[in-house]
Amino acid sequence: MHRILVIRIDFLGDMACTTAFLHALKQRWPQAEIHVLANKVNRAVLERNPDVAAVHTYVYSKQCERNDRPRKVDALLDRLRLVLRLRRLAFDLVIVPNGGMHKNSIQFARQMRAKAYRWHDAETEFDDRKAEHVAHRPMRHEALSGFALMPELAPVAADALRLRVYPDAALQAKWETELAPKRRPRVGLFVCNKAEQRRWATQKWHRLVEEMAERTDVLIFLDPCDPHACESFAPGLARVLSPPTVGDLIAAMTMLDLVISADSAPVHFASALGVPVVAMFEDRPEKYLRWYPLGVPHVLLRAGPKVDDISVAQVAAAARSLLDERVAALP
DSSP: OOEEEEEOOSOHHHHHHHHHHHHHHHHHSTTSEEEEEEOTTGGGGGTTOTTOSEEEEOOOSSOGGGSSSOSHHHHHHHHHHHHHHHHHTOOSEEEEOOSSOOHHHHHHHGGGOOSEEEEOOTTTOOOTTOHHHHHHSOOOOGGGTTGGGOTTSOOOOGGGOOOOOOOOHHHHHHHHHHHOSOOSOEEEEEOOOSSGGGOOOHHHHHHHHHHHTTTSEEEEEOOTTOTTOOOOOOTTTEEEEOOSSHHHHHHHHTTOSEEEEESSHHHHHHHHHTOOEEEEEOSOHHHHTTSOOOSSOEEEEEOSSSGGGSOHHHHHHHHHHHHHHHHHHOO
16 A cells, blocks of 8 residues: 545544544555545644645535635636546545445545545445434444445454544644633533534523533634524623634634533544533434544433433533543542
């Protein structure tokens, strides 16, 4: 193996979950260059990752608005340039580590003229939108999906995996100054979620802030691009933050003692940073068995078909238990 291309062009959390697989590839073939094809958003997860030789930015031929140059003619030219540039690298292996069949990734991979390809097919994939898969196919954490394609890698259990992100030291210093010296445990509440099934009601976040503010410093993390973001939290009880970049978000999260979030990227960033997590899920095994936090103390909450079915009391109790464990573990 001289060069390997891994294609992951979906979400931030998916890319974070793939970092354990990238590390395993590098450990198995230390002399190989590991290249990753990402999109312009999730590529930020791989910044400063020592396992990755290069990150290339995918060009969408249909959803052109997702490209750096969104015009259709620019997209076609940029995509052709990308294909030709990657072909010249002469990859020994191209891998699409998604648990399901990601058609865009597979179609692009076929154009690489690599020596070998690996991706899940109709017999091995797991698609949580298909009832037959949910009822009859084995469920594994998404972080293991790439490993299932590579018998050359040593068998590994999900709970033995470590996700990896590498915060920018300058951004960490910036957020340390911004947040001032820590007086009490810091709890980050990630209140935004674009998926309706994973959105917790704003009034519940308000009540949780009131509950947590007595013993912790509460930081509200908002996504400036989320139309459901709400900044109307009680003044004095919590501080509202809106990190402008993924790098800023990861750096700011290193200042936390606990993360509370519905199933989304912050759950996996916290796992990679070693920050305990209260993770809220729909009561669907095809979700919580495949996307739970890895390698950190956590409480996984589920109560009904929507995250909003989880009560404030459940979240507050889970937060208290994890904070008590963290304090007890301090020297």
